[in-house]
Amino acid sequence: MAEPTPAQLRRWRQYLADERAEAAVYRELAHRRTGTEREILEALAEAEGRHESHWLRLLGDQVGEPRRADARTRMLAVLARRFGSVFVLALMQRAEARSPYEDDADATDAMAADERIHGEVVRGLAARGRSRLSGTFRAAVFGANDGLVSNLALVLGIGATGVPSTVVLATGVAGLLAGALSMGAGEFVSVRSQRELLAASTPDLDAARAVPRLDVDANELALVYRARGLSEEEAEARARDVFGGLTTATSAIRIPRAGDAGITAPDLGPAGTAGTDDDHEEIGTAWQAALSSFCFFASGAVIPVLPYLFGLSGWPAVAIAAGLVGLALLATGAIVGLLSGGPPLRRALRQLAIGYGAAAVTYLLGLLFGATLG
Incomplete structure (x- = not known):
């Protein structure tokens, strides 16, 4: 070598x-x-x-x-x-x-x-x-980003009309509270509705308990499996397997019921899924999502208001608010990039461009509205 x-x-x-x-x-x-x-x-x-x-x-x-x-x-x-x-x-x-x-x-x-x-x-x-964290994390990221962008746009838009800084501050605080409550309520309803939709597709345990009493010759159990996506042949085969596993020693004396010795209620899902809330843990709970949305929206929405809370007004307040929000947008974008396995810098710059774009449009509309009033 x-x-x-x-x-x-x-x-x-x-x-x-x-x-x-x-x-x-x-x-x-x-x-x-x-x-x-x-x-x-x-x-x-x-x-x-x-x-x-x-x-x-x-x-x-x-x-x-x-x-x-x-x-x-x-x-x-x-x-x-x-x-x-x-x-x-x-x-x-x-x-x-x-x-x-x-x-x-x-x-x-x-x-x-x-x-x-x-x-x-x-x-x-x-x-x-x-x-494990996607449900709460989704609410947190969306909440923080919405708070940053919407309240910055609101503060800049109102400030561009020429109203006093106290009015801008009051508007920003009102936007913070209204947005945080709206985000929390919306996320609660969204997650609760999603869970209810998933629950509606979960196999009914009471229906499963009726399987031992079905007419084996009619074999309506196969229809359940066909409705859940199996082919006719696969559904028939699975239904035969289920009936073959049931204990029939007592069938001549009485109708067997689920819970009897040796008789269990079979899973009605084609893939053997349990159909419990644990299968959908990535969605998060409704209260967790609502609380995360409320807190993170508020934490984002307070940033554009900070300069006005400290008595600043005019261009200094605008510049500081935009700068602080820009840093926060870069941070949230980079975090999303890291967790998603994507390039953090690209995600951060994308987040910054979207946020500043929305704020710039609102600011220009505020200038136009202020000029019209003048």
Whole structure:
């Protein structure tokens, strides 16, 4: 093998440091979990250890002084130690997707394939956390964003008409309260309605208890399975399986009922789904969603009002309100990007452009309305 160039040595040493740091992140995350998730994370750490060994072999006695991992990986290690949350998994998902091994001749094909698969493994782990928090998180993000944009637009629109700052402040506070209450009530109704719709599609347990008393020859149970999406042949086969599993030893004496020894009420769903609220936990509860929407709308809507609360008026108040809201929009957009596995900067800039666009239109309308009144 040819003597490695100084550039290769620097790159290999950096890869070595990054692999060690990523393995440490996975071990830290595994330490905070149990069961299958812990085993998966430990296996990922072992895989990063194999990659570490590859770079050690290439470096030989030229490993040199230990290098620091890149800033991104060091930040992940800190977050893993402090929180161990879905945010870290989402960031690790992006880190695995950005692996340079596919374009580096010094890395093996297996290592490049490993990194690609690691990204999918981490995506699956992160998806569990996203599912658990998605209901409340959705209400929180929508509430904060709506509060920021709608109240900034309201404050700027009213301020552009030339009314005193006290009127702008009163309008902003009124918009905060009205919007927060509206968001909370709307989210409560939305989530409650969604749960009711899902409950309407859940198999009726009382209907399942009637199965042991059905006429086996007529076999109307097959109609249930056909109505739930199975083909005629599949429905007939499943119905026969259900009837075959029922205990009939007492049928000559009395009509068997669900709950008798050996007789159970079969699942009427074609895929064996339980049909409980736990199946839809990602929706969140109505009260959780309503409270999150109220609080986060209010926390967003108060930001455009802050300059007026401190006595500012005119352009200074407008500039400070717009600046504060812009920072908040960038933050919420970046958080959504991180949790969704997308590019945080792009999501942040998109959020900023949408918010500022809505506020600018309202401000221009306020100027036009003020000029008309004048």
